[in-house]
Amino acid sequence: MKIGAPEEIYSGESRVAMTPDSALQLQKLGHECFIQSGAGIKAGFTDAAYTAAGVTVIEGAEALFDAVDFVVKVRPPEEAELSRLKAGQTLISFFYPAQSPEMLEKAKATGANVIAMDMVPRISRAQKMDALSSMANIAGYRAVIEAGNNFGRFFTGQVTAAGKVPPAKVLIVGAGVAGLAAIGASTSLGAITMAFDVRPEVAEQIESMGASFVYLDFEEAQTDGAATGGYAAPSSPEFREAQLKKFRELAPEVDIVITTALIPGRDAPVLWTKDMVEMMKRGSVIVDLAAERGGNCELTVKDERIVTENGVTILGYTDLPSRMATQSSTLYSTNIRHMLADLTPEKDGVINHNMEDDVIRGATVVHQGEITFPPPPPKVK
């Protein structure tokens, strides 16, 4: 099959869905690879590097869409991109079908198939295709780098001839994929790192990474996320009160807060309130990774960097993976390549869009002119 990646058109997006390395692997599966001229440049991959990897470089998005059977992309398609899709083609990209029912209808009208990378079931077998986790890992790491860039002090403590420097205190709220990556980056820079999650089972992971788990003074067990397949469920009002009380105690002493708390299918819970921001020291930094879904901090403005009257910087950036475009393109294109490997079981360039396969079925949101979202629950763990 012919597989091609166009340039991303979303403003400020620097990632690309195919790298020269991923193209070499796709060719081993029997596919031919195509790239729109310049599509990889912001991620550090030149047209010449693609050509050297056996990829055909095509001028312009229209010609690229016309040339291929499979279009691979990062961002959900925009209308201009959907209008270029034709019946029988397949698009693989992030799509967020639950949030964009209109785009799902428009995609269906094209007659093309759509595989949504955000819908890959989170089962062990599909981890190699789990692009949400790949990107969350990068976002968590980058959140710490952004915090450091906006913080006027070291992370680590030092005793120098010019004086003693205390270590920074970092609080990570939410210890899923992004939160754990942030913990790793923060502890490796030498900060005193604390983390909180409503799922008590993550305490061990937090502690094994050199951070301390923030325990609440709360009679009932913390919400057990197991009932929702490893994700969090909304907390009871009493639990939430206990959580906010603990955060109010911590607010005057922490230097950096990185929030990553999300509950599937809901707006982000507000956990870092205005009065907590007001209690923080001048020069403190908050990085809100939940900004896309409304933010965990009450004062976050999506995609903005704001500085409050009391000198606290709040970052609501939603493009953290794109800020590390080489790394994120490398991991994302590998996730895509694994998806295509499962779609090419005989490694002979022949696609078998097998709707009996849990992973392929779960990720397919439009198939042969029908909307196939939401999928049935996966049979395998």
Ligand code: NAD
């Ligand atoms: P997520 O992005 O949905 O949420 C981030 C974190 O926020 C979660 O840990 C959640 O418990 C936490 N949270 C929610 N409400 C909170 C609150 N009020 N206060 C504090 N924290 C709160 O989660 P995610 O990063 O996608 O990962 C969720 C789980 O899925 C993790 O256990 C992860 O290890 C697991 N996972 C499994 C697979 C797999 O098996 N293939 C892949 C990825 C993730």
